[in-house]
Amino acid sequence: MVSVTLHRARHVVPVDRPVIANGAVAVARGIIREVGRFAELKHHWRGPVLDHGEVAILPCLVNAHVHLEFSALKNRVPPQSDFPAWLSATLAAADRLSPYEREGGLEMGLRELWRFGIGLVGEVSNTGLSLEALKQSGLDHHYFYECLGFHLQDDGPLARDFPIFLTEAALQDPHFSAAAHAPYSVSPALFRRVAAWNRRRGRPTAVHVAESAAEVEFLLTGRGFFRELLQARGRWRDEFRPPGVTPVAYLHSLGVLGADTLAAHCLHVTGAEVELLAREGVTVILCPRSNRHTGAGQAPFRQFRQAGLPLAVGTDSLASVEDYNLFRDLLLLHQDFPEVPGEELIALATLGGARALRFEAELGSLTPGKQAALIGVTPEAGPDFWAGLLSGGAAGRIEWLATPDEEGEA
Ligand SMILES: [Zn+2]
Incomplete structure (x- = not known):
C-alpha cells in the first residue's frame, strides 16, 4: 500500500484556492494527493503526520528571471540613480571577475536560491556556464540561452553565430530556449532569428524590454548612452535607422x-502598449527590487493588473539585488501597491512563474496531482496574515518541508 504522509500546519496556502486554517497536504510518492482541513484529511488517509506547527505551507517559489552566471557580483555593484550608471558599473565589475570567481558565484547562487525556497528558475545565460550546474543541482529550470548581436544584421540559421543551438541539450530539451537580450543589443534580424528558432519548436522566448529611459531614447533617436556603448564595444552599425517608436x-x-x-x-x-501586451498575451516578468537598484524606475503594476496581463516575478541578477529572496520583491510590491491582495502577490511568485516557464502541470500550486515541493514560512505576528507572511519570508524564515525526490523514496 502506498504510504501517505500528512503535512499539517496552522495555515496552508494552496494558491489556486483560499487559505486553509489548520490545514494539511496529503503526499504520496512525491505527489500531492489532497489538500484541505486537517480535521478532514486525517480521516481520509492513514500514515505519518508531520505537524509543522505555526508555519504556513506554500508551494515552492518560482524565480522567473535570473542570471546565475552573475551571482559572483553579489554586493559588488552598489545601487545607482540611473540605469546607464548601473550598467557601466556592472560591465566593469563583470570584466574584473576571474573564471574561478564566476564558478564559485554560480555554486553560491544555486545554494541561495534553494535556501529561499525557490524550486524553479527561469535562467537567462549568455555563456552556457550555468547549464551543467543547474542540471546537477536538481532545481527545476527553463534555460534561456541569451543572444546578443547588434552587429548581426543578416538572416541565417541561429546556430551559425551561436553553436550551442546545435547541441543535444538545446535540441532535445523542451525547457531550453533562445532568448534575445534587449532592443539595444539585438539587431532586428537577430530578433527574428531567435523568435523563429523557438517557434519552430514551440518554445517560449525571453527578452528584456523597456527597462530604461535610455533604451527609449535610443529607439526614438538612435542616440544617447546605448549608441555610445555600442560604439565603444565595436558593435555599432552606421546603417542602423532608429525605428522612432x-x-x-x-x-x-x-x-x-x-x-x-x-x-x-x-x-x-504607454497605455496603448499595455493594451498591446495584453492582446498578444505576453507575460510580463516584474523585477521590482532590481528596477529600484538600477535606478530604472518602477513598472506600472496597476495598469498591468487592470489590463489582465499574465504576470510573474523574478529577482534578476545579484548585480542588481542583494539576494535571491523573492519574498523581498513581493514585500516591496506590497509596500508600493498596498491595494493588491496578498494572495495575488504570492501567485506571482508561484503559479504565475510556473505558467510562464510551462511547469504549471507540476508546480506553482498545492493541487492534487502536482509535485510535493512544499516550503514552510513562519509569518510575523500581526493582524494581517498576508503582511505577516511576506515579512516572515522577507526575513528569511523559510524552510523546505518536502521535495518530490525525498518523498518519492519514502
Ligand atoms: Zn535580466
Whole structure:
C-alpha cells in the first residue's frame, strides 16, 4: 500500500484556492494527493503526520528571471540613480571577475536560491556556464540561452553565430530556449532569428524590454548612452535607422511578441502598449527590487493588473539585488501597491512563474496531482496574515518541508 504522509500546519496556502486554517497536504510518492482541513484529511488517509506547527505551507517559489552566471557580483555593484550608471558599473565589475570567481558565484547562487525556497528558475545565460550546474543541482529550470548581436544584421540559421543551438541539450530539451537580450543589443534580424528558432519548436522566448529611459531614447533617436556603448564595444552599425517608436511597439513591429513571449521589466510603456501586451498575451516578468537598484524606475503594476496581463516575478541578477529572496520583491510590491491582495502577490511568485516557464502541470500550486515541493514560512505576528507572511519570508524564515525526490523514496 502506498504510504501517505500528512503535512499539517496552522495555515496552508494552496494558491489556486483560499487559505486553509489548520490545514494539511496529503503526499504520496512525491505527489500531492489532497489538500484541505486537517480535521478532514486525517480521516481520509492513514500514515505519518508531520505537524509543522505555526508555519504556513506554500508551494515552492518560482524565480522567473535570473542570471546565475552573475551571482559572483553579489554586493559588488552598489545601487545607482540611473540605469546607464548601473550598467557601466556592472560591465566593469563583470570584466574584473576571474573564471574561478564566476564558478564559485554560480555554486553560491544555486545554494541561495534553494535556501529561499525557490524550486524553479527561469535562467537567462549568455555563456552556457550555468547549464551543467543547474542540471546537477536538481532545481527545476527553463534555460534561456541569451543572444546578443547588434552587429548581426543578416538572416541565417541561429546556430551559425551561436553553436550551442546545435547541441543535444538545446535540441532535445523542451525547457531550453533562445532568448534575445534587449532592443539595444539585438539587431532586428537577430530578433527574428531567435523568435523563429523557438517557434519552430514551440518554445517560449525571453527578452528584456523597456527597462530604461535610455533604451527609449535610443529607439526614438538612435542616440544617447546605448549608441555610445555600442560604439565603444565595436558593435555599432552606421546603417542602423532608429525605428522612432517606443520599445514594446518596436518589438511588435518585428513580429516577435506573442503568448510565447516573456518580457522582463516593461517599465517605459504607454497605455496603448499595455493594451498591446495584453492582446498578444505576453507575460510580463516584474523585477521590482532590481528596477529600484538600477535606478530604472518602477513598472506600472496597476495598469498591468487592470489590463489582465499574465504576470510573474523574478529577482534578476545579484548585480542588481542583494539576494535571491523573492519574498523581498513581493514585500516591496506590497509596500508600493498596498491595494493588491496578498494572495495575488504570492501567485506571482508561484503559479504565475510556473505558467510562464510551462511547469504549471507540476508546480506553482498545492493541487492534487502536482509535485510535493512544499516550503514552510513562519509569518510575523500581526493582524494581517498576508503582511505577516511576506515579512516572515522577507526575513528569511523559510524552510523546505518536502521535495518530490525525498518523498518519492519514502
Ligand atoms: Zn535580466
